[in-house]
Amino acid sequence: MNAPSDLSMKTDDVLRVELEVFRREHRDLDDAIRAMQQIGTADQLTLQRLKKKKLALKDRIAQIEDRLLPDIIA
Numbered sequence: 001m002n003a004p005s006d007l008s009m010k011t012d013d014v015l016r017v018e019l020e021v022f023r024r025e026h027r028d029l030d031d032a033i034r035a036m037q038q039i040g041t042a043d044q045l046t047l048q049r050l051k052k053k054k055l056a057l058k059d060r061i062a063q064i065e066d067r068l069l070p071d072i073i074a
Contacts, residue, residue, distance in 0.1 A: 007067045019064045021042050029054040 008030075030069065033050050036042035 007063060012068060015064050015068055017063060019068070022061050022064070026054060026057045026061065029057065 011019075029050055033047060033054065036047060036050075
């Protein structure tokens with residue numbers, strides 16, 4: 001995953017592309033974690049690291065979504 005960067009310096013188009021990349025990576029990690037758990041090939045440390053990376057991606061996705069879709073005051 002890339003180092004965190006300032007979202008305000010990026011255009012919406014760049015953020016949309018990053019969002020799709022991060023979503024795909026998040027899905028891939030989810031699939032990998034699920035497969036490792038079903039097969040039982042991974043040790044707990046590896047699973048923990050993958051889950052931590054997946055959570056970081058989820059946070060990054062939420063940041064970008066918040067930037068692209070600001071709250072609407074009702």
